[in-house]
Amino acid sequence: MENPRLPATLADVAERAGVSRQTVSNAINNPDLLRPDTLARVRQAIDLLGYTPNHAARQLRTRSSRLIGLRLTPAQEFTANMAMDRFVRSLVEASREVGYHVLLFSGGPVAEGELPDPLGGYDDLLRSTAVDAFVITDTYLGNPQTVELSARRAPFVAFGRPWDEPDAAHPWVDVDGAAGVQAATDHVRARGHERIAWLGWRPGSRIGEDRRSGWHRAMTEHGLATAGLEAAVDDSVDAGRAAAGALLDAAGPTAFVCASDTLAVGALQALADRGRSVGDDVAVVGFDDSQVAQVMGLTSVRQPLEQVAVEIVADLSDLLGRGEYAARGLLLDPTLAVRRT
């Protein structure tokens, strides 16, 4: 036996079990090929020596790293951070179940005043064959990653719709924000509210427009008026507070459906400013089910991030296993976390 400091190799196991190295390899990769008694003997030796196949050697031979690359951007907004956290945890767990690990990388240093290189980091990982596939998460930037990676024939699955290219060929999974907002609007309508305001973001964000459409659709379906009942502002508490206040004074809504929890907190403050009681008097619904929503008892639309991760891994598994994939795009419905507001 070799120095126990070094991990056991196939040869060690083979010697211990009295078979050839290939037989041990087969015992691991094609157990059916072995006679039951041989298999048992080999397995015993494996356990005894605590043998685990060397990752690098296997990767070199099979050209598969069993690693999924995920790029982390240095800094993001809060909700994006929180969302990322839930998503990543679930991604790691789902990946483990199909025998993959997650490799985190960053796009490299971002020079002062410059935008980060949208392709930074991908290229090296690809050429060094360090990962088998990527998960792309920032498709909302109108990102060139999908195009570039497709061109390179690099396997990937996107979290986020290809907004700009409706017939993009890559697989993706996304959350139906419009459906979530529509459900939120339906919910406050069912509670008796009719003057339901939309507190949203400035135009230009696909996600923001999508969420707004859910409100508009719900209002239309309920035959409710929308005129004068919406505001489009920056995603900050103060902006939300000011806009909600203005809306309250001008149009007297009894409910706010918001594009984010941040804006919803602003609405809550505007209501507090005016001494209105939230919950009974006026309803407020946020979006993202962030920590703030949970602590403040804010009703909020919750994205099924865990499920998104599971579906992405399923697609990836197909892609890497069969070389093709069934699902091209999958839209998941959020749920509503109903709380006091």
Place this chain on the structure above:
Amino acid sequence: MENPRLPATLADVAERAGVSRQTVSNAINNPDLLRPDTLARVRQAIDLLGYTPNHAARQLRTRSSRLIGLRLTPAQEFTANMAMDRFVRSLVEASREVGYHVLLFSGGPVAEGELPDPLGGYDDLLRSTAVDAFVITDTYLGNPQTVELSARRAPFVAFGRPWDEPDAAHPWVDVDGAAGVQAATDHVRARGHERIAWLGWRPGSRIGEDRRSGWHRAMTEHGLATAGLEAAVDDSVDAGRAAAGALLDAAGPTAFVCASDTLAVGALQALADRGRSVGDDVAVVGFDDSQVAQVMGLTSVRQPLEQVAVEIVADLSDLLGRGEYAARGLLLDPTLAVRRT
């Protein structure tokens, strides 16, 4: 030239540049060994072919994966999640700067009603030589990881003090919670408060005791009484609210220093319940500078997580580069994010 679908190899570059494979290898790993003109020619060929060394081959040969393992637990509290997020982002970036990537793994499935295996996942990664080192983050559990990994001679750096083994031999980096709370207490004292209450956790948590000690030390140094000015409760908004309310009614504190933002929010609510104005009338300081603190304008102790990650990578770099390390333990001071409360 080979099929351009496949990444270029050392041999491709060598052929293109008219040198041997070894010379190309040297051009990458020991450029000083080459004559300038040869080096230039090789580099040109590398650029032309878009060559990047194959990760698996290099790993197999050098026995170094240039990967740092980090275990993610499936679910944690909020602040832990947020903290993790900042930490991980910084870890990824710092690792990149020294040529490492971060490999995320999970501890495996946790059976219903059981505790997760504290060593789950580490072993396989170690034996398959998939990672060069680990970053351990949950040392506060009185975890067996450090002992086990030390015994296995696996390189690792811990985020968190070895509370139970003061003379543990492994390197670690931690945040001085007591110093943070002391600074917070000093801060409210400087604002004129004298009856400063401690809203903390139930005994049994080293971190909780450490944070409390900061308050106690500050009070003692200022010659202020502490009797009747503290509560120990579960880490929830409701518990904080109830405890702060009781404290308020019984001892009339004018300031609350809290073990967490969650408790601080509870204190804020207790104050609102009694119509007290926060900021001028009564001061409240939280801990962790979570999203909630930022949105609600809560003054809070902020852990230097980015710096923790940088220091951990520095230790790791030493450990892996020189086989030894200088720093044995490093305690970093938090800062105080001063806001309206």
Place this chain on the structure above:
DNA sequence: ATGAAAGCGCTAACAG
């Protein structure tokens, strides 16, 4: 059902 040979792409050790 099991064994022998070859080689994935790279770098350490040595030779020239």
Place this chain on the structure above:
DNA sequence: CTGTTAGCGCTTTCAT
């Protein structure tokens, strides 16, 4: 300074 040789640990033919 550059080239040759060998082999890291594994899996994939192909024999047996």
